[in-house]
Amino acid sequence: MKPTSRNIYHLFTLGFCGAPQYHENEETVNRLKKIEKIIPYLKEMGINTLLLGPLFGSISHGYDVSDYYEVDTRLGTREDLKALIEKLHENGIDVLFDAVFNHTGREHPFYLDLKERRENSPYRDYYRGVNFWGNNSFGDGLSYENWAGHDNLVKLNLDHPDVKAYFKDVLADWIDEFDIDGIRLDAANVMSRPFLAEISDFAHNKKDDFFIFGEIVGGDYRELAQNGHLDSVTNYECYKGLYSSLNDKNYFEIAHSIRRLFDNGALLSGIPAFNFVDNHDVERVATTLRDKRLLKPLYLLLYTMPGVPSVYYGSEQGIEAKKEWGSDASLRPEYESIDFDKKSDLYKFITKLGKLRRKYPVLEDGTYRELFILPQQYGFLREGDDPAVILLNMQEEDVTVPVGLNGNYRDVLNDEDVEIEGEVEIPAFSGRILFMEEK
Numbered sequence: 001m002k003p004t005s006r007n008i009y010h011l012f013t014l015g016f017c018g019a020p021q022y023h024e025n026e027e028t029v030n031r032l033k034k035i036e037k038i039i040p041y042l043k044e045m046g047i048n049t050l051l052l053g054p055l056f057g058s059i060s061h062g063y064d065v066s067d068y069y070e071v072d073t074r075l076g077t078r079e080d081l082k083a084l085i086e087k088l089h090e091n092g093i094d095v096l097f098d099a100v101f102n103h104t105g106r107e108h109p110f111y112l113d114l115k116e117r118r119e120n121s122p123y124r125d126y127y128r129g130v131n132f133w134g135n136n137s138f139g140d141g142l143s144y145e146n147w148a149g150h151d152n153l154v155k156l157n158l159d160h161p162d163v164k165a166y167f168k169d170v171l172a173d174w175i176d177e178f179d180i181d182g183i184r185l186d187a188a189n190v191m192s193r194p195f196l197a198e199i200s201d202f203a204h205n206k207k208d209d210f211f212i213f214g215e216i217v218g219g220d221y222r223e224l225a226q227n228g229h230l231d232s233v234t235n236y237e238c239y240k241g242l243y244s245s246l247n248d249k250n251y252f253e254i255a256h257s258i259r260r261l262f263d264n265g266a267l268l269s270g271i272p273a274f275n276f277v278d279n280h281d282v283e284r285v286a287t288t289l290r291d292k293r294l295l296k297p298l299y300l301l302l303y304t305m306p307g308v309p310s311v312y313y314g315s316e317q318g319i320e321a322k323k324e325w326g327s328d329a330s331l332r333p334e335y336e337s338i339d340f341d342k343k344s345d346l347y348k349f350i351t352k353l354g355k356l357r358r359k360y361p362v363l364e365d366g367t368y369r370e371l372f373i374l375p376q377q378y379g380f381l382r383e384g385d386d387p388a389v390i391l392l393n394m395q396e397e398d399v400t401v402p403v404g405l406n407g408n409y410r411d412v413l414n415d416e417d418v419e420i421e422g423e424v425e426i427p428a429f430s431g432r433i434l435f436m437e438e439k
Contacts, residue, residue, distance in 0.1 A: 001094060001181070003211055003231050003272045004364040007046050007354045008096075008310035011035065012053040012280040014062050015332025016313060020075035023059050030076035032084045034335045039091050041340050045316065045347075049094040049211075051184060053280060055081065056337025061328070062098070063186060064105030064152050068170045078177070085178055094181035094210065101167050101199070102187040103146070103153040106138065111154050115140050126163055128155045147187060158195035168202050175206050186215025187222060188233070196228030204229075213274045221261070225271050235273040235307060237261065242277050242301060243285055246294045246394055251378040254301070255370060258380075262306040262368040275306035278315055280332055289321040293429045296349050297392050300413070300431045303353040304382065304390045306368050314338045316350045329342060356412055356433060362388050363433075377401050377426060389434035393426035400425045409434040 016029035020301035035050075042050065050297060054062025057070050060175045071081050085095050104111060110123040118124075118141075127144050134143030137159040147153040156163055176179050183203070188196060196214065203210045216224050221233050238261070241254035251256045256398055261268040277285040286292055295318060302309050314333060321330045357363045366382030373379075376395045389409065393399050402423045409418045418424060426432060 001048070001209055002364070003308060005358070006049040006094070006211065007307050008049045008051055008308060009042055009045070009047040010051040010276070010279060010310050012332040013055055013075060014053065014072070015329070016335055017075055018336065019072070020336035021060065021329065023072070023074060025272060026074060028073040028077060030080045031074065032076045032080050033115060035084055036087055037335070038340055039088065039093070042093060043091055045351045046358055048092060049096060049181070051096045051098070051310065052089060052099060053098050055097060059105055059107055063100050065100050066105050067108035068303070069173060082178060085180065089179065096182040096187060097180050098184040100186045101156070102191050103155045106152055106154060115142070118142065124162055126157055126181065136227045147190070148362065152421050158301055159194040160302070164198055166193060167199060170198065172206065175203065175210070182211030185212065185214040185230070188228065188230070189216040189219045193227040196230065196405045200229035221273070222267050222271065232272050232308060237263070238273070238305070239276055242298060244290045246298060247290050249394065250375055251373055251392070251394070254374065255373045255378055258305055258368065259370055263370070264367065274310060275302055275305060275307040276310045277302055280312065281328065283323060283331065283426045284315055284319060284321040285316045286315065287322050292318065293396070294394055295346055296430050297394050299346070299350050299353060301392060303357050304363055304388070304433065309357070316347050317342055317344050318346045322371050337348050352413070358389060360386070360412070360435070362386055371403060371415045372401065374401060379403055390431065391424065391426045391434065392431040393428060395428060397428050406438045410437050
């Protein structure tokens with residue numbers, strides 16, 4: 001599958017499956033079966049790719065990995081995961097794993113050996129900045145580089161040949177045994193570029209259409225993608241612009257970012273960015289938006305701008321959540337707390353967008369050209385063999401704007417014919433997806 005053909009649905013697996021927040025030697029329970037329950041729901045939405053948050057052995061949230069080969073017993077077994085992926089594949093849904101290769105948890109065998117044998121450990125050079133004269137917040141009698149100030153996340157030396165070989169073996173296991181279709185590289189922006197490139201080349205050589213995208217919260221998107229040989233990167237710049245432009249009644253903000261990233265010859269021209277409006281680390285967009293009526297134009301832009309759209313589970317139903325007391329638990333609800341039988345207006349709207357995106361290739365691969373920009377209206381073209389005109393309106397009333405186009409068009413979003421003579425009416429809190437009708 002081409003990267004741009006993906007409509008992604010993102011699950012934080014441990015939360016969705018209702019796993020205990022901390023691993024305390026619980027018996028193995030197949031909670032992964034809950035994911036099978038939403039397969040018809042995903043297919044109806046036009047989802048063809050499922051991104052699964054951390055799945056493998058850990059102590060807490062999954063990013064403190066203790067075992068890259070065994071499924072976290074809070075979720076099930078390797079056989080349970082294989083059965084789930086087989087079922088997803090049978091239903092035309094690809095599977096991506098969240099790959100935490102930047103650091104391990106303190107319970108990983110490498111670190112346990114280092115802590116016990118210290119200078120005599122064969123793994124002393126597997127981690128960065130190990131200092132046997134220092135200490136950490138756990139009182140281990142040594143210090144090391146960690147991720148973002150968290151001593152439970154021990155940063156690996158990704159330039160060490162044995163560490164590279166180890167993760168190639170992990171990837172080979174995931175591809176050969178689970179038949180996955182891609183990975184999200186956690187914390188990619190702070191990882192060694194030669195490591196990323198070597199790992200990416202290895203995976204691409206094993207599976208031609210393997211999809212690899214890196215998490216980059218800030219920095220040079222193009223540099224990371226090119227030097228890391230990545231197919232895509234997370235688009236945090238537009239994540240912020242997508243909601244704040246609506247909150248501030250100012251489409252100029254998001255239009256500037258899209259133009260900077262995707263215009264002809266721009267920063268991400270030719271690189272399909274991983275676009276999103278919320279995820280497992282940030283507050284729900286229905287909470288962030290001051291006016292919930294703007295959710296439709298928000299998702300309309302997400303699905304029609306250049307790149308690959310991703311929906312974080314439950315947000316298609318407009319659920320809300322904010323961080324509480326520094327915890328992300330509220331952002332990662334379990335299956336039973338979301339009504340997946342609900343067919344809300346927002347769900348129906350996003351479902352239609354997903355189907356339109358798969359029906360019209362220009363919405364996946366067309367180049368970008370700005371048509372006009374006003375504070376509360378925005379129009380652009382996705383150009384290709386059958387160009388699409390995208391129009392957005394954040395006002396609470398229908399608005400007529402000049403667009404510089406003439407002709408008869410079909411609005412595939414609203415299922416109506418539209419005649420344009422230099423200007424066009426855009427529906428309130430929504431927009432249009434227009435294709436010129438043949439003469």
